[in-house]
Amino acid sequence: MGTALIILLVLGFFILMSSFFTVKQQSSVIIERFGKFHSVRNSGLQLKIPVVDRLAGRVNLKIQQLDVIIETKTKDNVFIKMKVSVQFKVIQEKVYDAFYKLEYPHDQITAYVFDVVRAEVPKLKLDDVFERKDDIAIAVKRELNEAMTTYGYDIINTLVTDIDPDIQVKNAMNRINAADREKTAAEFEAESSRIRIVAKAKAEAESKRLQGQGIADQRREIARGLVESVEVLNNVGINSQEASALIVVTQHYDTLQAIGADANSNLILLPNSPQAGSDMLNNMVASFTASNQVGEMMKKNNKKVVKPKPIQPQSGYEDDILPETEQ
Numbered sequence: 001m002g003t004a005l006i007i008l009l010v011l012g013f014f015i016l017m018s019s020f021f022t023v024k025q026q027s028s029v030i031i032e033r034f035g036k037f038h039s040v041r042n043s044g045l046q047l048k049i050p051v052v053d054r055l056a057g058r059v060n061l062k063i064q065q066l067d068v069i070i071e072t073k074t075k076d077n078v079f080i081k082m083k084v085s086v087q088f089k090v091i092q093e094k095v096y097d098a099f100y101k102l103e104y105p106h107d108q109i110t111a112y113v114f115d116v117v118r119a120e121v122p123k124l125k126l127d128d129v130f131e132r133k134d135d136i137a138i139a140v141k142r143e144l145n146e147a148m149t150t151y152g153y154d155i156i157n158t159l160v161t162d163i164d165p166d167i168q169v170k171n172a173m174n175r176i177n178a179a180d181r182e183k184t185a186a187e188f189e190a191e192s193s194r195i196r197i198v199a200k201a202k203a204e205a206e207s208k209r210l211q212g213q214g215i216a217d218q219r220r221e222i223a224r225g226l227v228e229s230v231e232v233l234n235n236v237g238i239n240s241q242e243a244s245a246l247i248v249v250t251q252h253y254d255t256l257q258a259i260g261a262d263a264n265s266n267l268i269l270l271p272n273s274p275q276a277g278s279d280m281l282n283n284m285v286a287s288f289t290a291s292n293q294v295g296e297m298m299k300k301n302n303k304k305v306v307k308p309k310p311i312q313p314q315s316g317y318e319d320d321i322l323p324e325t326e327q
Contacts, residue, residue, distance in 0.1 A: 015050045022046065023058075028095045030056040040095050059099055063089045063156055066106055068113045078126045078169050083162035084113050084140060086155065094152030101151045112147055113158075116140045126165060133160040 022045055023029050029041040033053050048055075066086045073079045086109055090098040102108055120136050121129060129136075141158040148155055165173070229247055 018050050019047055026061045028059045028061060030099050032056040057099060059090055059095050061090055061092055063087055066109055068110050070114055070117045072118050072121045074121060074124055074126045074129055076125045078165055081164040082117060082160060085159045085161050087157045088153050088155050091152050091154050098152030105153060112144050113140055116143045130163060136160055
């Protein structure tokens, strides 16, 4: 009796212990009684009837992600591979539907993603696929929500995470992009060159204008200096002709001095002698004197009055005229 009692006690202890079970956070347990659904147990310590009740399965309530890779073609007949990431979870109030209505929920979601993507992408060109990938993701999410809510699944988000065209198409797109950027760079370089040329022309025009103004001012000041110099020389008894000649000779020697002061000058003046300056001065004075004499003589000649002589009639000519007069 003692051994049988011990066996019964041990057996009863194991049966009692098997009546208790725990459910983890963010998960649910399906309890079946004699093969029929009985209840859904949530997180915590739970109790079931041994032998009568059993744990049919556990349902994960966390957000899950399914990556679906689809190969399709665009409107311009370019084959691409798209990666669509679907984030979903089981609705806690619909654990029964999620557990009993779908055997393989991942396959069901994948089928809907394929159906939507292959219906939307062939309507778009390749460039539009990159630009409107968010529209494709929204269409996938809308279709999945309508279909999977019935089975107890909530679609949190859908993302088009990758668009991969054929390698030859990508190389062609890169070449087009590179050519377009080179064209833009050439346009900017041409515009920059044009701006530099215009700015240089404006600077040269302004320089010429200022240079001409400077030359005009210089000549004006030189003329004033010459007038003042002539007046000073006249005050000391030097007439205008001699003063002009002296100024010209002075400028001549100043020019020679300026040329000789430049170390890099290659200018050679031939002939040149010490008497050249005095000869030039004497020639200028003589020419001024001669021009004055010619001017005085012309004035005197203009003041004289020349009286015309009367014309004497020739013999026989007067006789011929008088009868005609008398008539």
